[in-house]
Amino acid sequence: MTPSTTPTTSTTSTPRIALVTGGSRGLGRSIALHLAAHGTDVILTFRSNEAQAHDVVQRIQALGRRAVALPLDVADSGGFAAFAGRVQQVLATTWRRERFDQLVNNAGTGLHAPIAETREAQFDELYAVHLKATFFLTQKLLPLIADGGRIVNTSSGLTRFTFAGAAAYAAMKGGIEVLTRYMAKELGPRGIAVNTVAPGAIETDFGGGRVRDNADLNAQIGGLTALGRAGLPDDVGGAVAALLSEGTGWITGQRIEVSGGMVL
Template sequence: MVMQRLEGKTALVTGGSRGIGRAIAQRLAQDGALVVLTYVRDESAAHDTVERIRKDGGRALALHAPLGRRGDAAALWAAYDAEIPHHTPEPAVDIIVNNAGIGLSAGLTSLTEDGFDEVFAVNVRAPFFIVQQGLQRLRDGGRIINISSGAAHLAMPEAIAYGATKSALDNFTLNLAKELGARGITANSVAAGIIDTDVNAGWLRGNPEAEAHAASLAALGRVGRPEDVADIVAFLASHDARWVTGKVIDATGGSGL
């Protein structure tokens, strides 16, 4: 049995209804946290995740919280403030996981201004203002964990804007660690590699050649699973990671070595 090392903690996980976000929400709940997960479109998936967590003895709730437009972070926190008192007498937050993000396959010559603006709005601006506007709710000794990508540190011209957003997110993490260290708050990024999720299902699942190629990119010789990332997040969220901050933790299985 996993020790309830997050008992009494509250975690916000953006984009927590599917894929990596779902695995993170489930793992943090398993460790004892009350998990507040957000979703944009797939309400049924969000509620399914909540029900799975509750069935396993955990605590969770889902908030509809679109990201990418001005005012979205404020709306998210307003929804949080309205709902959280129904679930805990302590309305503060201990762990913020900025997982929600979008991909964009477009190179230098094909990238549009609208596409550029959207991917930066969701992947960079939203985490920035979620943290900024959540600081008054974030307890001293809290955790900020940003889900980044191995693309931040590799040349991938076919996803140039996406990679740039993750580089920006990693720099944001670095500055948060310096800014908030006096409060005992740690900030770290987890750089995911190719993960078998619904997002990648179209080109990965059922395609042995694609799966073999993706597996060959990792030193550990397989495609990543959502739990591979979630377990790292759980460590960073715990007291065990109290002396780790301002770092990008590689979760690519050794891709690009």
């Protein structure tokens, strides 16, 4: 599959380059677009919907940035080495660079099921997509991340507050928060800052679109949130772009919740 890319003229001689997994939809799409609006070029990944990914590429290009979309199934860790090779190739051909600057581990899938009804296969899929992928994809990409770069891992407000049916999902996100601190410790000598962003309930198609499409649930969440509503993708996209902007490189090993003050 050919990556979707049309180089545009960069407004700086050495633009930042971010790699955003799951960047074709939902939070990843918003993160990619906000980063581009802040002057960052983007490599984004998609699992199956190339048309969605190409639309994001075009929107990034309309902002005057360069963008490439690459296919990636984060559930298949056996494909990570080949993916890293493709990233190396597009860095050379599109940017004439050997390294990128920022990695956002965003791709994910949801599950709403009580502990008593969660199947082992569902648990294994969550583990592969969230915790295992964050660990081993980052491992494979480390040689391509510039010293002084940044990594943002995506967690969830559900590691702080609890709702029935989220146990397996939240457990994986709890693992990501611990992993983030270890990454920050081990990658600190390279000047790489690593943090966790933990969204609250967001109106996307994630988890079947429950928060977006269920009016009663949406209203319930608004009532539990200090700012009085459920979150929107741009709430998270803007926060991640701010965290990856200049002036925040001294922040590392932190969990930053982006929930509008949910269940305070």
